[in-house]
Amino acid sequence: MPKQQYAKxxxxxxxxxxxxxxxxxxxxLWLPFCRPCQSxxxxxxxxxxxxxxxxIEWRQVSGRGKVYSYAxxxxxxxxxxxxxxxxxxxxxxxxxxxxxxxNLVDVEPDPxxxxxxxxxxxxxxxxxxxxxxxxxxxxxxxxxxxxxRARPGSSAEGPA
Amino acid sequence: xPSNSISNDDRRRLSGKVAIVGADESDEIGIVPGKSxxxxxxxxxxxxxxxxxxxxxxxxxxxxxxxGWSPSLQVAEYLGIQPRYTDSTSVGGSSFVIHVExxxxxxxxxxxxxxxxxxxQSGHSDRRRPGAGRPGLDxxxxxxxxxxxxxxxxxPSVYAMACMRHMHQYGTTHEQLAEIAVATRKWAMLxxxxxxxxxxxxxxxxxxxxxxxxxxxxxxxxxTDAGGAVVVTSARRANxxxxxxxxxxxSGEATTHQxxxxxxxxxxxxxxxxxxxxxxxxxxxxxxxxxxEVYDSFTYTALVTLEALGFCKKGxxxxxxxxxxxxxxxxxxxxxxxxxLSYTHPGMYGIFLLIEAVRQLRGECGERQVPxxxxxxxxxTGGTLSSxxxxxxxxx
Numbered sequence: 001m002p003k004q005q006y007a008k009x010x011x012x013x014x015x016x017x018x019x020x021x022x023x024x025x026x027x028x029l030w031l032p033f034c035r036p037c038q039s040x041x042x043x044x045x046x047x048x049x050x051x052x053x054x055x056i057e058w059r060q061v062s063g064r065g066k067v068y069s070y071a072x073x074x075x076x077x078x079x080x081x082x083x084x085x086x087x088x089x090x091x092x093x094x095x096x097x098x099x100x101x102x103n104l105v106d107v108e109p110d111p112x113x114x115x116x117x118x119x120x121x122x123x124x125x126x127x128x129x130x131x132x133x134x135x136x137x138x139x140x141x142x143x144x145x146x147x148x149r150a151r152p153g154s155s156a157e158g159p160a
Numbered sequence: 161x162p163s164n165s166i167s168n169d170d171r172r173r174l175s176g177k178v179a180i181v182g183a184d185e186s187d188e189i190g191i192v193p194g195k196s197x198x199x200x201x202x203x204x205x206x207x208x209x210x211x212x213x214x215x216x217x218x219x220x221x222x223x224x225x226x227x228g229w230s231p232s233l234q235v236a237e238y239l240g241i242q243p244r245y246t247d248s249t250s251v252g253g254s255s256f257v258i259h260v261e262x263x264x265x266x267x268x269x270x271x272x273x274x275x276x277x278x279x280x281q282s283g284h285s286d287r288r289r290p291g292a293g294r295p296g297l298d299x300x301x302x303x304x305x306x307x308x309x310x311x312x313x314x315x316p317s318v319y320a321m322a323c324m325r326h327m328h329q330y331g332t333t334h335e336q337l338a339e340i341a342v343a344t345r346k347w348a349m350l351x352x353x354x355x356x357x358x359x360x361x362x363x364x365x366x367x368x369x370x371x372x373x374x375x376x377x378x379x380x381x382x383x384t385d386a387g388g389a390v391v392v393t394s395a396r397r398a399n400x401x402x403x404x405x406x407x408x409x410x411s412g413e414a415t416t417h418q419x420x421x422x423x424x425x426x427x428x429x430x431x432x433x434x435x436x437x438x439x440x441x442x443x444x445x446x447x448x449x450x451x452x453e454v455y456d457s458f459t460y461t462a463l464v465t466l467e468a469l470g471f472c473k474k475g476x477x478x479x480x481x482x483x484x485x486x487x488x489x490x491x492x493x494x495x496x497x498x499x500x501l502s503y504t505h506p507g508m509y510g511i512f513l514l515i516e517a518v519r520q521l522r523g524e525c526g527e528r529q530v531p532x533x534x535x536x537x538x539x540x541t542g543g544t545l546s547s548x549x550x551x552x553x554x555x556x
Contacts, residue, residue, distance in 0.1 A: 008309060075371060077313035091321060102310055127309075
């Protein structure tokens with residue numbers, strides 16, 4: 001893919017989220033984990049937003065989850081999506097608990113092909129030298145739409 | 161550690177101590193390209209103060225949201241006042257409803273006598289003007305990192321996801337959502353100030369184009385230019401004002417999140433918290449309410465708000481609004497000005513809920529007057545179903 005033509009917003013990692021984006025760069029999903037709560041949270045902070053405790057570590061998660069909800073976007077409010085409507089935005093609830101705002105890919109943008117609670121898995125797209133963006137696709141085979149640009153997350157070694 | 165709970169008795173003591181004594185829009189509402197948003201603030205302020213019979217020189221508290229990095233500084237300077245108390249609480253379109261509770265607190269604490277709450281926004285005309293509207297966010301903030309790479313757009317896309325989950329969990333239908341759009345249009349047809357006054361059918365809503373599935377165009381509010389303002393003072397001082405005082409009998413405020421993925425439960429709203437606070441303070445029950453004004457950014461927003469406030473059970477909003485129950489002549493008068501869906505909606509609509517509730521309780525609403533309205537429930541929703549302010553307003 002010609003990266004210089006990537007026209008959508010590219011995230012800028014902050015000091016607190018760097019390890020998340022480093023994981024994505026390896027096509028792995030790493031999330032902060034609160035030791036006292038024994039639970040993951042998202043988005044990354046240096047403390048747990050549930051207990052306001054600061055005893056945090058980073059752990060790799062499965063990259064699997066289900067669609068908490070979705071919407072089909074019929075209008076582009078940004079030139080990056082001008083050629084791609086309709087497209088699907090979603091909130092995915094990971095098997096480990098946290099919810100992420102994302103896109104669903106490799107699925108028709110049609111209510112007949114989409115449902116809440118459908119199982120999905122992460123795929124990554126390398127959108128710049130630094131950033132690989134996690135999106136999600138149905139786990140069960142579904143009709144493909146257009147060329148497949150992304151590949152599934154691997155489980156290789158994570159960020160140190 | 162001391163308990164952080166506040167007893168109902170403490171809250172009950174706040175009931176009925178302040179009143180809304182003035183309320184009005186800017187001179188023009190709708191599409192007003194020839195005026196800045198600050199001019200809309202100013203016109204609304206002048207009109208609401210005239211309605212209250214109070215001079216600008218008596219205003220000692222200013223409450224506003226919206227323009228620039230310091231809304232109350234910007235508006236105070238523009239109006240030419242130096243208030244001793246300002247509040248720029250800016251949590252979306254609910255802000256102005258929440259300002260009423262904040263103003264009540266300041267008035268009862270003896271810090272101010274007269275609170276002016278203003279709004280002005282050129283949501284329609286600013287779209288054509290470079291540099292207008294919202295400032296950009298810090299790229300290190302959560303939304304630019306974790307939302308914008310996936311979608312850039314306004315509230316429809318995120319409210320649509322909440323609606324989708326509600327449809328999935330409770331079987332809410334497009335037709336039930338359309339009932340609200342149609343009923344609200346019927347109220348707008350009775351309001352000379354409403355922008356959209358042509359008859360509307362369920363089929364019209366269902367055949368309008370998709371904006372963001374599951375929302376059709378006609379599930380979505382307008383985007384207009386408008387200002388609004390209200391004046392709040394103590395119940396004692398309110399008796400000297402020319403119009404019937406509208407007592408603030410109950411109030412509640414709640415916030416649960418900012419970004420939609422952090423919303424604890426997509427199928428409700430913070431009104432599930434602010435509503436009970438307001439009802440308990442007022443000591444009234446749902447069946448006592450004569451008229452209800454809730455933020456209808458989308459048909460769904462109105463539906464889920466009725467559930468969250470407790471007018472029906474969770475998941476039963478679709479059945480509740482069916483059969484044009486919320487239309488003129490129905491047994492649940494809702495959004496009697498025509499709402500954000502058909503009357504006006506510059507972007508942060510909350511102030512107009514207050515203005516309409518005041519007019520209904522004063523009996524000023526002409527053709528759309530709910531006969532004998534004595535108690536109103538107002539609920540503003542802001543952000544991405546992030547914040548709510550609920551008020552119970554009444555007349556003696």
